[in-house]
């Protein structure tokens with residue numbers, strides 16, 4: 354199937370948050386759109402709502418009045434599902450219930466022409482199950498938009514077992530023509546985004562549970578060092594803990610209790626307490642008026658540092674050296690195992706071992722570990738931890754050096770893989786398994802995470818940047834330290850490392 358011609362009619366069923374946005378996108382792309390909702394009057398109201406919203410854009414000078422009028426003129430509210438019969442593509446965005454959606458698809462199959470494509474915006478149901486029992490399961494495909502649909506670029510094109518690849522390809526092209534960034538994925542629990550994103554929440558929750566740092570410090574590290582728009586606590590407060598916890602539970606159950614996806618008791622307790630986040634006034638943070646947001650913890654030093662010594666290659670953290678030099682620190686180099694020495698202190702990028710364990714195993718005194726940053730040349734904050742034998746003086750020298758580079762320094766307890774590094778390693782691990790299992794290509798997985806949840810870099814491209822071998826080492830060490838399945842490295846990481854390849858070679 355070629356992409357739908359922009360004059361061909363699209364039907365959207367369900368005039369809720371998602372259906373309305375999808376109808377608007379299709380109409381803006383030029384299609385005549387029919388909108389239907391089982392609730393009488395809902396579709397007409399929704400179109401009035403779109404008209405008002407586009408009107409505000411016209412007032413702000415962001416949209417031409419003609420474009421607004423033309424978009425709205427292309428949309429028609431219908432009161433009976435039968436009126437959708439002449440559509441070329443039907444996208445359903447009704448209640449997330451398998452039996453209800455199946456009933457609707459059966460009805461559509463009877464109603465619409467044989468070449469009409471039946472797409473579902475489901476975020477969690479199996480496309481294979483939705484299509485099962487239909488006469489033509491080949492024409493059922495997932496078209497998973499993100500909320501708010503007109504603003505979010507990603508669309509996951511989801512193929513069930515029987516979906517015709519030509520139909521999936523056609524919808525992929527159509528979403529592209531609508532200005533979206535489509536990716537192909539297979540009908541597996543969570544598709545790409547809701548699966549690969551799980552560790553982003555899970556690792557912060559785990560770090561909090563184990564006393565690595567407080568919420569504000571962990572959020573600040575994810576933002577200021579990791580380059581994410583928000584940390585996991587502020588983000589789940591925004592999403593709503595009931596919603597985020599339900600998605601985690603559904604993915605966990607769908608993967609037969611795979612510990613990679615294990616929900617967090619901390620989050621469950623918030624849900625139990627009714628602390629659902631912003632919408633209930635309180636989640637991890639308190640949103641009551643006049644309440645101040647807690648500040649991230651910071652270490653400060655008044656010590657003056659002028660020089661340091663680099664031994665060997667600091668790997669992905671090498672950007673730190675230029676930054677130190679730019680700030681007037683003299684950096685001398687010699688061979689070694691990737692260490693940065695300042696006074697009595699020894700700094701190294703974490704490899705997933707506890708600082709105390711690494712200090713003992715490698716025979717290092719006063720060892721401080723540095724967390725991952727998206728870009729060491731631009732980060733504004735960095736996380737550190739240290740071995741139990743580290744003196745206050747050595748720690749102070751290390752903090753002074755990092756401060757000299759213009760970094761705020763946030764302390765973490767001695768925890769394997771620190772915060773950003775273990776989160777990114779686990780995101781890459783999940784992305785790797787998704788590639789291994791044919792859920793998506795490495796390029797599509799990276800695109801999905803950037804366009805769907807605004808990651809600053811795709812997790813697999815990030816793994817390439819860190820080094821596949823280093824990511825594997827971090828995971829191996831996490832698994833050894835915790836003794837848990839949760840941290841088991843993907844076979845694909847091990848294979849790429851053994852072959853000396855990257856995800857994006």
Ligand code: NAI
Nearest residue numbers: 367368369370371390391392446447448449474475476500
């Ligand atoms: P919503 O509750 O805002 O809207 C659903 C609409 O469907 C309601 O207006 C309801 O009256 C109508 N409806 C229910 N059963 C119907 C039926 N049998 N026939 C016709 N209309 C019917 O729901 P929302 O949030 O728009 O979600 C819709 C779908 O999109 C669900 O499958 C959901 O999983 C999926 N989705 C939701 C996202 C979100 O962030 N809200 C994101 C991506 C997908």
